[in-house]
Amino acid sequence: MKDAMGAQVLGGTKWKRFALVMVPTVGIAGALTVSMAQGVLATSFAVSGQPFKVTASELDGTNFIQSGDIIPTADGKAHAVAVAGISKATISQMCQSVDVPLSLPLMGTVHLTIVLKAGQDKGNPVTASNLVLDTNQVNTSEADFTGVNIGASAADVDAKYKIPGWQKHDSQTGKPTNYAGGDFAQVVDNAVLKDVKQTAYSTTAGTMTLPGLSISANLNGIECY
Numbered sequence: 001m002k003d004a005m006g007a008q009v010l011g012g013t014k015w016k017r018f019a020l021v022m023v024p025t026v027g028i029a030g031a032l033t034v035s036m037a038q039g040v041l042a043t044s045f046a047v048s049g050q051p052f053k054v055t056a057s058e059l060d061g062t063n064f065i066q067s068g069d070i071i072p073t074a075d076g077k078a079h080a081v082a083v084a085g086i087s088k089a090t091i092s093q094m095c096q097s098v099d100v101p102l103s104l105p106l107m108g109t110v111h112l113t114i115v116l117k118a119g120q121d122k123g124n125p126v127t128a129s130n131l132v133l134d135t136n137q138v139n140t141s142e143a144d145f146t147g148v149n150i151g152a153s154a155a156d157v158d159a160k161y162k163i164p165g166w167q168k169h170d171s172q173t174g175k176p177t178n179y180a181g182g183d184f185a186q187v188v189d190n191a192v193l194k195d196v197k198q199t200a201y202s203t204t205a206g207t208m209t210l211p212g213l214s215i216s217a218n219l220n221g222i223e224c225y
Helices: 154-161
Strands: 013-015 040-043 052-072 078-092 094-104 108-118 126-139 142-153 184-209 214-218
Touching (some): 052 154, 078 184, 154 184
Antiparallel strands (some): 013 142, 040 184, 052 078, 052 184, 078 126, 094 108, 108 214, 126 184, 142 184
16 A cells, blocks of 8 residues: 555554654653743754653654754754654653753752653643654654655655654754755654653654643752653
8 A cells, every 4th residue: 555655555563662763752842941821832942962851651643754864963063863743642651851960169060950740640641733853762662653654755744744843954054954855754644652761852842731740850860761
């Protein structure tokens, strides 16, 4: 069976211990400040080069699109990433953490850890739309995919799904630019991932609703994993 783009589609695929083969990712807001209005979060981030971690007991997502990129960051380094977009997602028992090194007088460098948790009640998960994530590692204990399309044109995928911010970075300027017709892309119509562990460099989201939001800070180095 082929989809509208003429590429072969495989249904009902089930892969365990899934890492960067398809990289449908959990797009969680990785930031030290959170702007909220009636429980809805809409955010976007500059690429600082500071990685953050995310865990979730389960992610159920619609329209995963993914390609590759190398992003230059503010620390002067280049990072190979999988650029993933997700149209809609529900995320159960979400945890996001970031380690922030701080230089203090007389104390030297200390590490402040910011931890954000939401959707801890299994019946009331985090919901999100138009998630875009630059990630370098995703692991799950189990992933169930329906409607897998590997090797599609990234430009065609972009035109079909229209997820804002799903772009690559110009190799000369570092600015976001659209994918070309010959760029490689992968698509999953629907995915359910369990026991997700992820590290990423940046995320943008159109909307994100975080029931039971909790934000804490510690100096004990306690992160999500």
